[in-house]
Amino acid sequence: MNLRFIDEGYRRSPFVAMVLLFAAKSLLFRLFLFDGLTADGILSDLAAILFVLLVCEAIVPARIRGLVYWAVNLLFSLLLFAATVYYAYYGSVPTYTALKALDQVGQIGDSVNALIKGMYFVYFADLAVIAVWFIVARLTGVRIKGRKRIGKAGILIGCALLCIALSGSSVYRAKAIPNELEQAESLGFLNYQAAAAWQSASDNLAATTGNLEELKAEIAALKASYPYRSDGSPANESQSDSFGTAKGKNVIVIQLEAFQNFPIHLSVAGQEVTPTLNELAGESYYFPHVYQQIGQGNTSDAEFMSNTSIYPTGDIAMSTGYSDRVLPSLPRLLQAQGYTAATFHVNDVSFWDRDKMYPAIGFDKYYDKPYYENDHFNEFGPSDEQLYKTGIEKLSELHKRNQPFYAQFVTVSSHFPFKVPEGRGDSLQLPDGLKDTHLGDYLSAVHYTDYALGVFIGQLKAKGMWDDTVLVVYGDHFGLQPDKANAATISSQLGIKYDARLSRFNIPFIVHDSSLKQGQVVKQPGGQLDMMPTVAGLLGIVPDNEDAIVFGQNLLNIDRNVFGMRYYLPTGSFFNNDILFVPGKGFEDGSAVSLETMEPVADFEQYRSDYEYVMKLMSLSDKYVRLLPKRGPEKA
Template identity: 50%
Template sequence: MNIIMNAYRKSPFWATFILLMVKMALFRQFTFETVQISRLLSDAAAVLVVLCVLELITSSRWKTAVMTAGNAIVSLILFACCVYFSFFGSIPSYTALHGLDQVGQVKESVESAIHVKFYALFADFVVLLGLYLATMVASRNNTDKPKSQPAAKPLYVGIALAVSLAASFLYIRADLDIPNELVKAERLGVLNYQVAIAINERQENSAIKHGSADDTRETLEELEEGFIGEDGVVEAGTPNFFGVAEGRNVIVIQLESFQNLMLGLEVDGQEVTPVLNDLIEQGSFYFPKVFQQIGQGNTSDAEFISNTGIYPTGTIAMSKGYGDREIPSLPRLLGEQGYVSNTFHVNDVTFWDRNILYPALGFTKYYDKPAFVDDEFNGFGASDGEMYRVGLEKLTELHQEGKPFYAQFVTTSSHHPFWVKKEFLNINVPQRLSGTQLGHYVAATNYTDKALGDFIDNLKANGMWDNTILVVYGDHMGLQQKENDPAWVEEVLGVPYHETISRFNIPFLVHVPGVEGKTMKGVGGQVDMMPTVANLMGISLEQEGYTVFGRDLLNTKKNVIGMRYYMPTGSFFNNDVMFVPGKGFEDGTAYDLDTFEQVEDFSMYREDYDYILELMKLSDNYMKLLPKR
């Protein structure tokens, strides 16, 4: 033991290098499920840069302590990235640090993403601690003074630093332009990937330095005209269903972790979402092929995109990165027409900086945790039922005062990990699902549906229903891949299920009392919600000078929507397929949206791929160019 410990003390640089390279290999196995020696060379270059810098700035006396600290920091980074990847399916960039203050609010979700195997990244510290304690005991009777460490050789270390920096630079330059973040991260390794992200961000900011939001709008119009053309819309002239809900109140329900899979589903003869099913049967506008498009902000990003028709950037939660802007939105647009816009969420408004996001979106007032009685439904506090109770009171006051309103409700009762207390259960979960995440999910979504039904009944009782347009959509997926094998989900539910298409497919429906809606078969995304609702409200976004990056789904035949963060940049859905790029388009994969089968020849969708990359780039530029408040 003394021999090993002395060896570590004499050569902390190389000992730490070897340990970190083992951890880099483990990280690759945990995330990418493969370890390529050629890719480890990129990791080696980055690790050498870090260790050489530490070697040069540290005196001999503190070498061992500093190298151990460096090892610990990198190990924590790798551990955090493994947990992050387990939950989100992506490698986090340094910009994810902006969300660290939110971790405590979703503690249960974070804990569920930790695999025991991830702790192997800290195994060396347990061994080193044991060896250290053993050598301390053995050295009590040893009066010999420990030998000093050999003097550092700055010249050799400097040369090694220069070589490793050059190697890292070459690796980064070769893969800098790959849009697919997962491919880029796998090729570069987690450390060089962070540098590449920073370089890309700087290049993008430099490219728009002298641009303007108006210039971006003109470029968008040219892009849309070239891609959509005359065949991409239903017909010229007044859009279909334009103004059928003009002047009505608007209630928007954002359903937490809600997949479209739940709509129409029966479990042992019990409807999971009878309220939503009835709304569709009563003639709502229903869009069964709508997909999530959120970024780092998750639920708060869903609020952003559905209210604006603008893509989240994917590199930072929109509330944290752009809450200082005056963002064009539906609440702001309706506010100009005399509407009062309120938003309701049972959590603390500082969660994901909603206290900044809501003014940026033009909401008149928000109601958060202090406004509700905590019936301890889950970790967020109050139940959806309590949220609707308070919301009904506030909206009734506005109704009695004759003020039109736009009200947004952000539900939380179906939040991961989906545990529902017995007193709130409204469905009998069958034995085959008992104790599983899917079983908890069925119960949670069923409660969310029931609470919405109770709210609708109260709106009718208070005389507000007939003059209100109801918008309902899911914010993002719910079921986690690691706990829900697609074949098993199909077996126990008796419905087709695809691990990606079904998981990211969210509900979107709009109910306008007295208006016969229809089920639309075309594809759509959250970016399309705002322009679709605006059309129903009789608002021409073009005449209002509003720039949106989605389309009115009631008047669109050709549509392509992009997705990133949960999927690599360049991924898209069109009316036929879901496409996921590889290093580029040619090595990507496509799956039929109806059959879930892989499509071998997808060459005809190259234009869609180029279009969506350019569209999301323009959306990012537009957000960055909006003036600050």
Template identity: 55%
Template sequence: MKNRMYGLGRAQFYMVSGLLLLKLLLLRMLFFDRIAWEWVAADAAPVLLLMGVLYLITPARMKTGVFWTFNMLLSLLLFASSVYFNHFGSVPTYLALYELNQVFQIKESVESTVELVDYLFFADIVIFLGLSFFRKWTRGRDFYRSSYISPAARRVHFMVIMVAIIGGLSLSTYSIHATRGITNELVQAESAGFLNYEVVAAVKVKEDNGLIETGDIKDTVAKVAALESSYSYSDKTAAAVPAYFGSQKGKNVIVIQMEAFQNFPLFQSLNGQVLTPVLNKLAKGGLYFPRVFQQIGPGNTSDAEFMSNTSIYPIGSQAMSTGFGDRVLPSLPRLLREKGYGAYTFHVNDVSFWNRKELYPAIGFDSYFDKGSFTDDQFNAFGASDEQLYITGVKELAKLKEKGKPFYAQFVTTSGHHPFKVPEAFQKITVPDHLKNTMLGDYLTAINYTDYSLGTFIDGLKKNGLWDNTVLVMYGDHFGLQPQAVDPAKIEAALGIKYDFRISRYNIPLIIHVPGMQQGQVVDQTGGQVDIMPTVANLLGVSLQQERFTAFGHDLLNIDRNVIGMRYYLPTGSFFNNDILFVPGKTFKDGVAVSLETLQPVADFSKYEKDYNYILKLMSLSDEYVKLLPKR
């Protein structure tokens, strides 16, 4: 009996180890569209290490159960990681996977990105369970025939286990050490292997915790100032009074963050139907920034809220609401509260979603209005429609007007959320038959409804005497169209425009309606979500320099060139400047660049290396700064 159990445990060790390696190779293919065989050993190493340790510490009679339980747990991890990658386009770290509890809030959206191939991670487990039930049904017939195992064979197997443990540990240690300096997370994950990549992330967290314990935020602020002074942006900053400074001083501010709203639908029509008539009019009559790009991290919409209010970069490995909701975050709402403003935020979902219950007081909002504040017309998984969001919003803002107190109000729309299913009763356009029940057709319908709802909001503001005294800021939080689901050629055919799967995808609108503006202005300056707060502050006459406010973005109305960093959806080190989008490889030299103007590859991008080095330092200092902020 003992010999049989030994033989069975040995067989299961080899079988499960092989299956797990195959699953990690499948994950490589799903992540990187290839299997780089020179790095496969980096996947095999941690599997052999863990399986070897389990073999040594597990009693013979329990080995089969332990091995297959480990197989199941790792399969769940790989499945979740693949689904995560499908939805977000990034290799998740264990910190990002902590956010899986948010999936139930966007279940419909996530389910639409699960692919049949993802279920292959469980194929062997289903077969194993089937055989086990069949074995039990046939009254315990032994399908694992055992034979005599000689002492020499036992010794050889023991040597294999020891080689697996020692070799696995050595190779994993080497892989982790060799890849830690790679800033491009995709290259880092491919080189280190998925499991080793998780260890790299854990090591970085430990180092960051050490920084928090020993760092001084004053030193960090000084380093930011030194970096900024070394990088010349514009001669305009030397002016006594920056352009537009204080032109809207004392005005109310309403910031509308539009869900999944890309810039390309503006000024476009579908079969003669104007897609965004309201935003088109606002863009023509106000400040329109057509070259603004998303910069969010794992927190997606909540990261956009964080950025637009604080001008701090997301760290890229964890939602800012989860990681920093316990801090005192310097922000525009806090600055305006000191000047007599009230600060409020409106969102139709439960405030616990993405830990907004902590994020909102961290940013400095006086109060929030969430799910229970709105009439639920069952628009989508979030509940109330944008129309209901604005009906409640106008009502509450009218009350504030009666008190004579200026306000800063943030609205987060949700009617345009993936998978973009607008109930028929709410649809305002008719898509052609060939676009019906496609992501592109659904997306354009959702965008149009978002625009329509905004029009009802503006009507409500005018009716209640709020419009003429309010600066209205509108921007998209992140892209909507999934690149694996919508061919750029279909977008180009439907609307007659050029669409690039990276530049157009990440390009979001920023429009600022300024009361009393006689003629609109198109501001072609490249910018990002970190630039929204400094730009609005300038209009309101809030000098960030005098307030000693550390911002990592810039006032887009007073610079002649700009560089903004992006990570998570693109690798760390990626940036947009006035000319190109740049994405690094292992280093700057093996990166790629695309022209913002022509959407064509740029072969010689060597002159932009200064921008690359600058943005890496700036984002690193932003991470350092936010981690050193005091807790509430």
């Protein structure tokens, strides 16, 4: 190989070489994430790429320009690699706001590693080649020299401005597309970041000019326009049969990690996967049609929603973006009635900025990693058994003092990648076809989580706390990864009907109240926003009457519902009593699937008003949380 010829060629046109490499990587990114390539998308990518490289060409001195090009190339490759891995888990394209969660990655290293595929490293192929070339060149004496600019600075700046105009035009047109995936496909990775920055600036400006009281009235008027009861009557909370039946009781909320609904009442090789939850569901309010609504914050977003009934904005973890606010919440409502509020989580409290979120929600106390014995269950450390052991000790002290309490437990033993150490709990005996598979590991992790919950319930009964406690159990989000266990495989191996979206996002929601004489299966569909007002109703509280605006509904007091989901599905997606709807670029080119049959629904025009309502409701929720008063610096 003639290294001098290569060197001369590079020095003549490194700019062109970089344009081609960046374009090739952008095409790879599109192929990894989207179904195909479009001319508009490719042109949008090229405009953004040319702008970045023209800026380098114009301002970087010639002697270091080659080094800067390769540094920018490395950065671009890392961003595309990370975004591809991110998409493999979330099903969405990250924006620059995801960088605020980079400090969390080290604490979930096993989960991240399990998502990486060898093919993703193709983004770095050229960098590997240039590294080898550099080593060989050094050994053979070939020097890689700088070169003159490809043109005058004025020409470069003019071209850069033209690229800005082209990119800006694309971003402006894409603003009308609420579906983030469609928007990302249309714009490309770099322009999508620009669009996110533009939207964030617009939202921040609106937050400084809005009026909270006027917004509350607008929210109330919109909610009143939707018939949550089929007979047209208002959902009068205080007149429902279940209202206040648990008034004055302690409340324990258990958030189960990565817990989907399908394992409940499921048996594998003659063994119940969730015997504890099966029994609990039979004597409680059991809601089998509840769906996750989390955003970028995942587990922490589930905590946020179950306590506040406010939509996650989708562009940032709520614990990171809005923990400087005073958040109206169920803990605050109960504190006004003399309750104390505590939360238990075996991870470090700084994970997902919970050290800021918990005071914002109003918890009096949090118990994080130092409070538990580390039995090295998984990468988080302590097991669910250790979580509950500490919890029982602390709650028993309150119970002895007749201090009513609201306690939240966040489990982690069923966290991805679902590896349960041998000899822990009542092990699930898997058939050969499920052993050492993603599905089998998940069922084993869920089974252990159920076992530990059973131990905890036994302790509550032994300590005399069971009868005067409302126990709330729900899943935070899906567990099974679609690329590791697809819907057809799950259906075949378990003998159930499993839908790639409906079953994946379906989570359990169970509320046990000892005053309920017989268990009830409540088939009303709902989401995580509905958990707080449902529990509040049992406790005799109407949040809206206490100046705590909620965006969910009491599922025991309605027979119609509609609620949105975004991030794991594009904005504009919603569930109602009949369907899950997912938009395309708008409503007309969307798709729908029946909640009952899990079959596609071709004619969904009748649900247009639900789509428009949800879009307005989520927008108002975003404005509401941004306008909430900020906490004083002494509590931040």
